Amino acid sequence: MTDAALEALRAAVDAAGWIDDPTDMAPYLMEQRGRFSGGALAVVRPSTAEQVAAVVTAARQAGVQIVPQGGNTGLVGASMSYPGERAVVLSLQRMNRIRELDVLDYSATVEAGCILANVQKAAEDADRLFPLSLGSEGSCTIGGLLSTNAGGTMTIRYGNMRELILGIEAVLPDGRIWNGLRRLHKNNTGYDLKHLFIGGEGTLGIVTAAVLKLFPRPRQIETAFIAVPDPKAAIELLARLRAATGDQLSGFELIPRMLMDFALKHIEKVADPLGQAHPWYILAEASTGTEGDMLRGAIEQALGAAMEDGLVLDATLAASETQRGAFWFIREAIVQSQKFEGGSIKHDISVPVSRVADFIARASDAVKSAMPGIRPVPFGHVGDGNIHFNLTQPVGADQKAYMAEWERMNHVVHAVALDLGGSISAEHGIGRFKRDEMRQVKSPPELDMMLAIKAALDPEGLMNPHALLPGPNGDDPK
Numbered sequence: 001m002t003d004a005a006l007e008a009l010r011a012a013v014d015a016a017g018w019i020d021d022p023t024d025m026a027p028y029l030m031e032q033r034g035r036f037s038g039g040a041l042a043v044v045r046p047s048t049a050e051q052v053a054a055v056v057t058a059a060r061q062a063g064v065q066i067v068p069q070g071g072n073t074g075l076v077g078a079s080m081s082y083p084g085e086r087a088v089v090l091s092l093q094r095m096n097r098i099r100e101l102d103v104l105d106y107s108a109t110v111e112a113g114c115i116l117a118n119v120q121k122a123a124e125d126a127d128r129l130f131p132l133s134l135g136s137e138g139s140c141t142i143g144g145l146l147s148t149n150a151g152g153t154m155t156i157r158y159g160n161m162r163e164l165i166l167g168i169e170a171v172l173p174d175g176r177i178w179n180g181l182r183r184l185h186k187n188n189t190g191y192d193l194k195h196l197f198i199g200g201e202g203t204l205g206i207v208t209a210a211v212l213k214l215f216p217r218p219r220q221i222e223t224a225f226i227a228v229p230d231p232k233a234a235i236e237l238l239a240r241l242r243a244a245t246g247d248q249l250s251g252f253e254l255i256p257r258m259l260m261d262f263a264l265k266h267i268e269k270v271a272d273p274l275g276q277a278h279p280w281y282i283l284a285e286a287s288t289g290t291e292g293d294m295l296r297g298a299i300e301q302a303l304g305a306a307m308e309d310g311l312v313l314d315a316t317l318a319a320s321e322t323q324r325g326a327f328w329f330i331r332e333a334i335v336q337s338q339k340f341e342g343g344s345i346k347h348d349i350s351v352p353v354s355r356v357a358d359f360i361a362r363a364s365d366a367v368k369s370a371m372p373g374i375r376p377v378p379f380g381h382v383g384d385g386n387i388h389f390n391l392t393q394p395v396g397a398d399q400k401a402y403m404a405e406w407e408r409m410n411h412v413v414h415a416v417a418l419d420l421g422g423s424i425s426a427e428h429g430i431g432r433f434k435r436d437e438m439r440q441v442k443s444p445p446e447l448d449m450m451l452a453i454k455a456a457l458d459p460e461g462l463m464n465p466h467a468l469l470p471g472p473n474g475d476d477p478k
């Protein structure tokens with residue numbers, strides 16, 4: 001790359017927006033789990049949409065790839081440039097202003113680099129709710145959440161990121177700024193182009209701002225920790241609780257006993273809320289905008305009936321905000337605890353809700369025959385059919401040798417999910433991690449439409465070229 005081209009890129013941002021020192025660049029070039037790393041000429045950190053547009057224009061003229069990055073909390077290597085390529089990482093971290101919050105419109109217009117927890121707090125301060133909630137909320141950004149169409153623990157009630165967006169502003173690969181920051185709930189004027197960017201993983205342009213939907217802040221939240229005999233009973237209970245609460249269920253998380261044991265053993269301050277061990281648990285939460293005991297009464301009644309019918313073994317409702325926090329701490333702890341048991345091969349699959357139990361049974365059998373001693377620990381947002389079907393290594397196995405089995409086990413698990421009409425990526429996206437499987441999971445017409453959109457908007461293929469879409473020959477480097 002010529003000095004002049006590099007200078008043009010550097011001139012597109014202010015001094016604080018350019019990093020080319022290898023030590024300072026390092027955090028932007030390594031994914032959290034350490035599975036993917038990147039290389040780049042520089043990290044650019046524009047502070048306005050105009051600066052983003054100037055970077056894109058300069059990069060295009062110099063034939064430099066752009067890899068957008070938010071909080072770098074993604075789990076599929078999608079915000080990692082590819083080592084050895086002429087690429088810059090474009091970090092949105094400095095674009096972190098809440099431009100406007102309108103209580104009457106129930107909307108917030110925020111820049112792409114806003115951290116999710118800050119947006120939640122701003123909504124709460126205005127007596128509103130922004131309902132997206134996930135483990136990385138202290139560091140992930142609105143741009144990253146939007147570009148991965150993130151889900152989380154409240155998807156069952158409020159939908160994933162796609163359902164929470166009214167409008168976006170984006171810089172297109174040709175350097176133009178598209179201001180689509182509309183606050184309209186109804187707008188039937190043709191293709192709804194914002195949806196191309198939602199879940200687009202930065203392959204079609206750079207999102208610089210978004211209009212988010214807000215909701216009334218709940219006044220009454222009821223949280224239950226429930227023991228169930230098996231996942232089949234859990235899904236039956238889900239249907240009953242949805243009906244009993246008038247669809248006010250906002251969380252429904254599955255926890256297997258093995259993960260409870262891991263958490264009790266390895267994570268301080270975890271306590272089992274129930275008196276004795278049970279095979280499976282559900283952490284369920286419901287909320288309402290009105291105060292009073294009606295919601296709690298409805299849940300208690302439904303749980304009582306479910307207990308009589310053998311669907312529930314034991315249950316307790318949080319008596320205080322502290323106890324509610326302790327229940328959710330278990331949900332966090334089960335994730336952290338897995339690393340103490342050795343290697344963990346991870347899956348983020350979804351199936352129709354009615355097939356969750358079937359999936360868990362079939363996939364568990366399949367992985368156990370593929371590797372005797374393997375320990376499946378399926379958990380997660382089963383209320384919307386999303387299971388993190390993680391596999392802990394056999395006791396005493398060599399961790400490195402076990403982790404080398406990652407792809408083989410992925411194929412076993414994904415085959416079961418696909419057979420049940422499911423998806424190989426429920427909420428984390430495709431990135432560099434699963435792009436080779438795209439030809440398998442998308443039909444030729446579907447993939448052709450995706451590739452045609454990419455070619456139309458980004459003919460030079462400079463926007464995050466190693467994420468999401470398979471290359472023309474399906475043989476791109478990982």
Ligand SMILES: Cc1cc2nc3c(=O)[nH]c(=O)nc-3n(C[C@H](O)[C@H](O)[C@H](O)COP(=O)(O)OP(=O)(O)OC[C@H]3O[C@@H](n4cnc5c(N)ncnc54)[C@H](O)[C@@H]3O)c2cc1C
Nearest residue numbers: 070071072073074078135141143144147150151202207427
């Ligand atoms: C502890 C933990 C828990 C998690 N839990 C969940 C969960 O429950 N549900 C869930 O869905 N996900 C979960 N995730 C993963 C989730 O994908 C990310 O947390 C989040 O969506 C990514 O946001 P980010 O700002 O870190 O984006 P990054 O990781 O920086 O980027 C993700 C993708 O978005 C693109 N991108 C980023 N910003 C922009 C932009 N402004 N314009 C265009 N493209 C952009 C990147 O190029 C990349 O393709 C979890 C991750 C962790 C570490």
